[in-house]
Amino acid sequence: MHKKTIEKKEKDENKISMINFLTIEKKWQKSWAEKKVFQISEKSNKKKFYVLEMYPYPSGSGLHMGHAFNYTIGDIYARLKRMQGFNVLYPMGYDSFGLPAENAAIKAKSHPKKFTEEAIKHFIEQQKAIGLSYDWTRIVETHKSDYYRWDQWIFLKMFEKGLAYRKKSPVNFCSKCNTVLANEQVHDGKCWRHTDTKVEIKQLEQWFLKITDYANELYDNLDLLKEWPERIKAMQKNWIGKSYGTQVDFEINGKIWPIFTTRADTIYGVTFMVISAQHPRLYEIVTREQKKEVDKFVNKIKSTSEKDLEGLEKEGAFTGSYAINPITKEKVPVYTGNFVLAEYGSGMVMAVPAHDQRDFEFAERYKIPIKIVIQPENQNLNLNSMKEAYVADGKLVNSQEFNGLNNREAISKITELLEKKKLGKKTTQFKLRDWLISRQRFWGTPIPIIYCEKCGIIPVPKKDLPVKLPDDINFTSERNPLIGYDKFVKVKCPKCNGNAKRETDTMDTFVNSSWYFLRYCDSKNKKEIFDKKKANYWCPIDVYIGGAEHACMHLIYFRFYTKFLRDLGLLNFDEPTKRLFNQGMLHGEDGYVMSKSRGNVVLPEEVSKTYGIDTSRLFLVSMASPDKDVEWSSSGIEGSLKFIYRIFDYYNNLKSKLGKSSLRLESRLNKVIKEITSDLEQFRYNLAIIKLRQVFESMENEKQISKKDAESFLKLLHPFCPHITEELWHKIGNKTFVSKEKWPSYDDKKINEELEKQEQQVNQTIEDIKNIIKIMKEKQNKIPEKVYLYLIPKELALYKEFNEIIEKSLNLKINISAVNDFKKYDPQNKAQKAKPGKPAIYLE
RNA sequence: GCGGAGGUGCCGGAGCGGUCUAACGGGCUAGGCUUAGGACCUAGUGGCUUAGUGCCUUCUCAGGUUCGAAUCCUGGCCUCCGCACCA
Numbered sequence: 010m011h012k013k014t015i016e017k018k019e020k021d022e023n024k025i026s027m028i029n030f031l032t033i034e035k036k037w038q039k040s041w042a043e044k045k046v047f048q049i050s051e052k053s054n055k056k057k058f059y060v061l062e063m064y065p066y067p068s069g070s071g072l073h074m075g076h077a078f079n080y081t082i083g084d085i086y087a088r089l090k091r092m093q094g095f096n097v098l099y100p101m102g103y104d105s106f107g108l109p110a111e112n113a114a115i116k117a118k119s120h121p122k123k124f125t126e127e128a129i130k131h132f133i134e135q136q137k138a139i140g141l142s143y144d145w146t147r148i149v150e151t152h153k154s155d156y157y158r159w160d161q162w163i164f165l166k167m168f169e170k171g172l173a174y175r176k177k178s179p180v181n182f183c184s185k186c187n188t189v190l191a192n193e194q195v196h197d198g199k200c201w202r203h204t205d206t207k208v209e210i211k212q213l214e215q216w217f218l219k220i221t222d223y224a225n226e227l228y229d230n231l232d233l234l235k236e237w238p239e240r241i242k243a244m245q246k247n248w249i250g251k252s253y254g255t256q257v258d259f260e261i262n263g264k265i266w267p268i269f270t271t272r273a274d275t276i277y278g279v280t281f282m283v284i285s286a287q288h289p290r291l292y293e294i295v296t297r298e299q300k301k302e303v304d305k306f307v308n309k310i311k312s313t314s315e316k317d318l319e320g321l322e323k324e325g326a327f328t329g330s331y332a333i334n335p336i337t338k339e340k341v342p343v344y345t346g347n348f349v350l351a352e353y354g355s356g357m358v359m360a361v362p363a364h365d366q367r368d369f370e371f372a373e374r375y376k377i378p379i380k381i382v383i384q385p386e387n388q389n390l391n392l393n394s395m396k397e398a399y400v401a402d403g404k405l406v407n408s409q410e411f412n413g414l415n416n417r418e419a420i421s422k423i424t425e426l427l428e429k430k431k432l433g434k435k436t437t438q439f440k441l442r443d444w445l446i447s448r449q450r451f452w453g454t455p456i457p458i459i460y461c462e463k464c465g466i467i468p469v470p471k472k473d474l475p476v477k478l479p480d481d482i483n484f485t486s487e488r489n490p491l492i493g494y495d496k497f498v499k500v501k502c503p504k505c506n507g508n509a510k511r512e513t514d515t516m517d518t519f520v521n522s523s524w525y526f527l528r529y530c531d532s533k534n535k536k537e538i539f540d541k542k543k544a545n546y547w548c549p550i551d552v553y554i555g556g557a558e559h560a561c562m563h564l565i566y567f568r569f570y571t572k573f574l575r576d577l578g579l580l581n582f583d584e585p586t587k588r589l590f591n592q593g594m595l596h597g598e599d600g601y602v603m604s605k606s607r608g609n610v611v612l613p614e615e616v617s618k619t620y621g622i623d624t625s626r627l628f629l630v631s632m633a634s635p636d637k638d639v640e641w642s643s644s645g646i647e648g649s650l651k652f653i654y655r656i657f658d659y660y661n662n663l664k665s666k667l668g669k670s671s672l673r674l675e676s677r678l679n680k681v682i683k684e685i686t687s688d689l690e691q692f693r694y695n696l697a698i699i700k701l702r703q704v705f706e707s708m709e710n711e712k713q714i715s716k717k718d719a720e721s722f723l724k725l726l727h728p729f730c731p732h733i734t735e736e737l738w739h740k741i742g743n744k745t746f747v748s749k750e751k752w753p754s755y756d757d758k759k760i761n762e763e764l765e766k767q768e769q770q771v772n773q774t775i776e777d778i779k780n781i782i783k784i785m786k787e788k789q790n791k792i793p794e795k796v797y798l799y800l801i802p803k804e805l806a807l808y809k810e811f812n813e814i815i816e817k818s819l820n821l822k823i824n825i826s827a828v829n830d831f832k833k834y835d836p837q838n839k840a841q842k843a844k845p846g847k848p849a850i851y852l853e
Numbered sequence: 854g855c856g857g858a859g860g861u862g863c864c865g866g867a868g869c870g871g872u873c874u875a876a877c878g879g880g881c882u883a884g885g886c887u888u889a890g891g892a893c894c895u896a897g898u899g900g901c902u903u904a905g906u907g908c909c910u911u912c913u914c915a916g917g918u919u920c921g922a923a924u925c926c927u928g929g930c931c932u933c934c935g936c937a938c939c940a
Contacts, residue, residue, distance in 0.1 A: 197936095240935075243857050247936050254940085270940060283940090323938080348938045358940045367938055440939055560935075631878070633866055640865075648878050651893090696867070699877045769872095777905035779896085784904055820885090820895070839904090850905060 028657055030621030030732075037735045038137055046748055047142045049096055051530075051546045058095035059547050060087040061526055061586075063555030063563070064102045064149070067128040068109060072135050074611040074641060075595035075603045078629045082592050082692070083554045084141045085630065088728040089689045091142070092752035098547050099142060100529040102149030103129050106157075106518045108186060108202065111452035115484045121452040122480065125152055139613060139622055140731045142748065147532045151521035156528065157454040158475030159538040160520050163570070165457060165468050166577060167218060175466060177214040179287055179351070180445055187487060188449040189215060191517060192442050193248075193562045201562075216456055216514070217443040220569045224249055224439040226583075227568055236588035238636075244560040250440025255424045257359060257433040259332040261294050261343060266332065269354035269438050273427070274419035275361040277408040278382035280372065282332045282343040283325060283358050286310045287351035294343055296329025303328060303345055310347055323348050323371040334359075335432035336423070346371060354438055362398065363390070369398035382407050383416050444566065446517045451478070451489050453515030461502035461509040470503050476511070489513055522563050523570035526550055526585060541579055550586035557591040564589070590692055593638040595629070600640060611641050623730035624649050630694035630729065652702060653733065656726070659709065660719070660737040668713030673764045677707045678718055682755040685725055694729070701726060710814050716741070721753040770846055771811045774798070775818055781852055782819075793852035796823040799833065799840035800848045808848065 041047060051057070062083040065076065087099035103125075110121040110128070117124075129150060136143070149156060167173035181190045183200035194201045195208050220227075228249045231242045254271035259282065268282070284291055286307050295303045306326035325346030332343050348367050349358055362372035362379040372379050381390050385403040405411045405419050414422065427433030447456065455476040457469035469476055479497055482490050491497050491513040502509040524538075530547045531539040549571075555563075571585040594602055597609025604610065616625045628649040632639045670678070681704045688697040701722075708714055708722065719741065727734040727747050738747035778796055785791045796819065800808055808815070808825050816823055826833035828840045828849070835851060843849035 238857090240857050244935050247856060250936090250939060252939075268940080272940075321938085348940095350939065353939045360940085365940070367940080370938095438939075440936095557934085637866085642865080642879070645865080645879055652878095654893095693867095695877085699867080702877070774905085779905085781904045783897095788904085818895085837904095842905095847905090852904075 028621070028654070030617065030623070033736045034138070034140065034617070034622055034732045037732045038140065040735075041142070041746070041748065042145075044746070046746055047091075047099070047144050048146055049098060049144055051096075051543050053096040055094055055096040057098065057547055058090045059098045059526075059550045060090065060552050061098075061100070061529075061550045061554065063553070063559065064104050064522070064525060065132065066107055066109070067103045067105055067125060067132045069113060069124060069128050070605050071128075071131050072613070073603055073605075074613055074616065074625070074629070077139050077613045077625065078595045078635075078639075079554065079556075079592050080136065080139060080141050081626045081629055082590070082635050082694070083552075084139075084731075085626075085689065085694060085728040086552055086554075086692070087142055088731065088748065089686075089752065091748070092724065092727070092750060094751065098147075098529065099144060100147040100149070100532075101136065101141070101143040101145070102147075102525055102529065102532075103132065103151065104518060104522050104525075105129060105150050105152040106453045106515075106521055108450065108452070111450060111484075114452075115487065118484055120480065120482065120484065122152065125452075135613065138617070139626070142731070147529050149525050149528050149532050151454075151518070151525065152452070154475040154477050155535065156525075157521065159524075159528070160454040160516060161457040161469070161474050161476060162471060162538060163524065163574070164516070164520075165471060165474075167573065168458075168468050172219040172222060172573065173216060174219065175214055175216050177212060179210045180213050180215055181208040182211045182213075183208055186450075189213060189445060189447060191445045191519070191562075193444075193519075193565065194517075215445050215447040216458075216512075216516075217445050218569075220444045220566075221439060221441055223569050223572050224441045225251070225437070226572060227441070227565065228439070230568075230584060234584060234587075234589070238557075238589060238591055241557060241560045241564065241589060241591065244557075245565060248441065248561040248565065250438075252438050254436060254438060255420070255427065255433055256436040257427060258335055259359065260335070261330050261332045264293075266294075266357060267355055267433070268357050268359050269436065270359055272361065272364065272420070273423045273433075274405065274411075274416040275364045275382055276334065276336050276359070276423055277405075277411070278361040278363050278380045279334050279337075279339075279341055279359045280362060280378045280380055281341050281360045281368075283346040283349045283360050283368075283371065284328065284343060285349040285351035285356040286325075286345045286347055288345075288356040289351070291328075291345060294328050294330040295345075299327055299329035302326045306345065306347075321347060323367055323374060325371065325375070327375075335427065335430070342377070344371070344375070352442055353440060363395070364398050364400055366398045366400065369395075380407060444517075444569075446520055447514040448517055449489050449514055451482075451484075451491055451515065453518055454520060455491075455515055456512045458512040459500055459502060459509045460512065461505060461507060463507055464502055464504045464509075467502055467504050467509070473503070478515075489515075491515075519563055519566050523566045524574065526553075526567070527574070527580075538579070544579070545581050548580070549582045549584055550588075552588045552590060553586035554590045554592060556594070590636065592635050593633070596638060596640045598641055598643065603641070616646070620646055620650050621653070621733070623733045624653050627653070627698065627729045631698040632695065634695055635692055652705075653730070655709070656705065656733070657737070659705075660723075660741060663714075663719055663741055666712065666714050667716055667719070670713065670715040670718045671711055672759075672761065673768065674707055674711050674714060674718065675759050676761040676764050677704050678721060678753075679755040679757070679759040682721065682725065682753045683757075683760070686752070686755075689728065697725075698729065701729075712813075720750075723747060724750055724753050767807055768811075771808065771815065774808075774848055774850070775815055778815075778819060778850055778852070781850060785852065794821065795853055796821050797834060797839075797851040797853075798823060798825045798848045799828045799835065799843045799851070800825060801843055801845055802827045802829060804845070804848065 060083055062080055087097050091097045105125045110124040113124045114121040151157060164173055181195045183190055183203060183206055185203040185206045186200060198207060200206045200208055228251045231245055252271055254269055255273040256267050256269055258265045258267045303326045325344040328343045328345055330343045331340040333340055360368035362368040363381045364383055379392055382405060383403040384390055384406050390399055402416050405414045405416055411419050424435050455478060457476045459467045459469060461467050482494060484490055498511050500509050500511050527539050527544050531543040534540060567585050574580050575583060597603045599609050601607050601609055613625060628646045681700045685697045685700050723734045723738055724747060734747050782793055785793055798808060805827055828843045837851055839849045839851040
């Protein structure tokens with residue numbers, strides 16, 4: 010073998026052995042744990058900062074690169090804030106109740122606890138291997154009774170305040186989950202977990218939390234959440250669905266039936282009423298003669314779920330009753346119909362066929378009169394030619410004293426009249442419905458309620474909490490094993506000591522996640538849910554990171570819980586998190602979302618073997634802005650690896666470079682410190698990395714660097730690559746943890762744009778030379794060997810400084826002389842072309 | 854239908870009034886180094902032109918504002934994502 014080859018090979022091998030990623034990672038993970046580097050306490054005079062990622066469901070299949078992406082985003086932020094001198098709360102926990110573990114238990118005839126705890130163990134190992142800087146002493150696991158007892162405690166508090174109640178109503182049922190679901194968990198008529206399973210409607214008596222009591226605040230406060238993505242706020246607004254309108258009291262058979270409308274201006278156009286076929290009081294107004302017809306219709310409706318009604322033809326049946334319009338005193342027929350929602354408004358509408366498309370279709374079908382009460386400006390509506398309802402604005406007609414009025418004005422005028430006559434009022438309606446929390450499943454928080462034959466519904470006394478899930482239970486069937494498990498079910502009534510039964514339903518797991526962020530503040534408290542002082546010190550969360558899929562579930566619920574706990578006097582803030590960051594989804598190389606079933610998952614532990622976890626972290630956030638979906642690329646990570654190699658090379662040979670940084674390098678560094686800091690704070694990680702690359706290139710091009718500047722670069726890199734930077738930090742002679750070092754500061758005075766310009770000038774010269782070389786090759790078929798630069802004397806020093814860089818980038822010798830140097834070599838008299846900022850060039 | 858986000862070179866993705874053929878990365882092409890390959894390094898990557906120049910064409914499309922637009926305004930087209938008979 011050639012000597013050179015051997016050298017090369019040695020160098021290569023040296024490189025590989027030099028970066029044994031796994032050894033480095035393990036070493037620092039161990040060291041961080043031993044020295045409790047990330048443990049924090051509220052006893053600190055630093056300012057607090059709370060970074061939180063949505064805690065995971067500990068699935069049996071462990072975590073993949075998509076999770077790693079999510080946690081890395083938070084870890085980078087937490088590390089930045091820690092270095093910036095904040096007292097950072099950055100915890101992790103597990104949403105460990107839930108169906109998959111229970112289903113696994115049923116399959117294996119085992120206990121879900123076993124699966125859950127194994128999965129958590131695996132998760133923790135994997136998360137530690139990613140280098141996430143959690144304070145592991147604060148871990149929260151929702152399946153542990155020292156956590157869920159406080160779910161029960163909150164439930165009882167809500168019960169006391171009338172916010173937890175039991176009601177029979179039509180509810181969503183998923184046959185795959187074998188339980189009911191909240192409205193929020195029904196997506197497009199399907200179960201959120203089983204997107205191919207249609208939700209059925211069942212009439213059941215269930216437990217609800219009265220989230221609607223907070224509907225208004227939940228809606229209005231969205232405007233105060235300046236640091237939430239617009240998209241999420243829009244989705245929540247949509248979901249809560251606030252609309253302003255008028256309550257109008259119609260009279261049917263001597264009774265008042267209030268209805269809600271946003272179009273009080275059309276009240277003179279009401280020609281019939283429609284009550285929802287699912288309305289609980291429907292039969293109060295069905296006459297004997299019409300009962301058969303209504304029954305027939307209602308039965309037909311029953312077989313189709315509420316969500317399925319979409320796109321159906323408007324259908325209904327006459328109830329036999331008539332309603333009296335409070336303004337006109339006209340009698341109009343009341344129908345029942347399939348297009349009126351029982352749960353919205355009052356479940357009944359006043360129908361104005363001329364100005365509402367649904368009413369129009371219904372009226373056409375049942376030959377009900379249509380009455381025009383709004384005429385557009387430049388068009389004349391005519392009953393005979395009307396093909397659809399006119400829903401836009403116009404002037405009122407056929408409306409007695411309101412004729413001629415603009416319809417928008419008429420809304421408030423007519424409402425005022427109704428208010429004056431006490432026949433209605435201005436009101437607000439919400440789409441949001443109460444939160445159904447009962448689940449007919451085992452693996453969740455037991456609802457702390459006892460049913461007594463004599464006393465009825467009795468809450469479990471707080472001193473008896475927690476109501477624990479039994480460990481010694483057999484999963485033999487699909488059914489919730491609590492049913493019929495006497496040790497659990499049979500109890501004495503806390504009130505009369507008579508025979509009673511426990512509720513066997515458990516709570517929706519979204520209950521657990523509605524307040525877990527508060528428990529992190531005081532996770533080991535055995536006496537109370539949390540120490541008020543601690544929670545109010547750490548909270549609200551400063552940055553909350555998670556996927557957008559929770560926009561109308563968790564992200565609404567946890568706002569609701571926060572407000573409730575505030576009203577209990579436990580919290581002194583209104584919103585759980587100031588800032589919300591939605592990370593994008595990591596897709597596999599095939600372009601699809603990473604999932605086990607698709608077989609496109611990339612495992613961090615696999616990638617780490619060859620590239621190191623820091624390389625993966627760096628790569629994950631360098632691809633694009635972290636709020637965008639990104640695709641994993643096995644060739645892309647090579648680019649990050651190259652960068653890591655260069656950094657290692659640089660710091661391994663740092664000694665030979667230590668000295669004084671040039672003004673130019675100082676300027677560069679100060680500039681990027683400034684920019685990178687703000688990029689990181691705004692989650693523009695991808696841009697920060699580009700700047701890191703650029704400044705590193707400048708470092709490589711400089712002969713010398715000060716120790717401080719060399720250290721600054723490592724600090725800037727640290728949030729992305731915590732293990733490697735820790736390693737290099739020590740390699741260059743430090744004994745501290747870079748994790749705990751102070752984030753580099755910058756000095757605006759040191760940022761010198763003039764120096765940047767000079768460098769640009771030199772680069773321009775290099776470009777020019779290259780261009781000439783190209784032309785020489787093409788036109789003259791000559792390859793130049795030497796470059797002569799003629800400079801105005803003032804620029805001589807600059808080009809001498811860059812001499813080496815220019816030679817390196819051209820791979821040619823250059824010869825620099827001043828234009829006024831008589832002895833210079835200039836056969837073609839090029840020197841005269843030199844100008845300030847632009848040297849003359851001669852090649853040969 | 855309502856609401857939100859977008860459309861940039863071969864690809865991912867920056868830029869959001871001049872310094873833009875447009876950062877950075879990937880890919881590709883060529884060259885160097887190598888017995889060879891890989892790795893690594895260097896260069897090129899809209900077109901024409903030129904001893905370092907000049908010109909044209911480009912940032913979804915069509916108009917407009919401006920001395921000047923990828924960037925601002927108006928309108929169209931397309932994509933993605935929520936919600937959807939909510940009275």
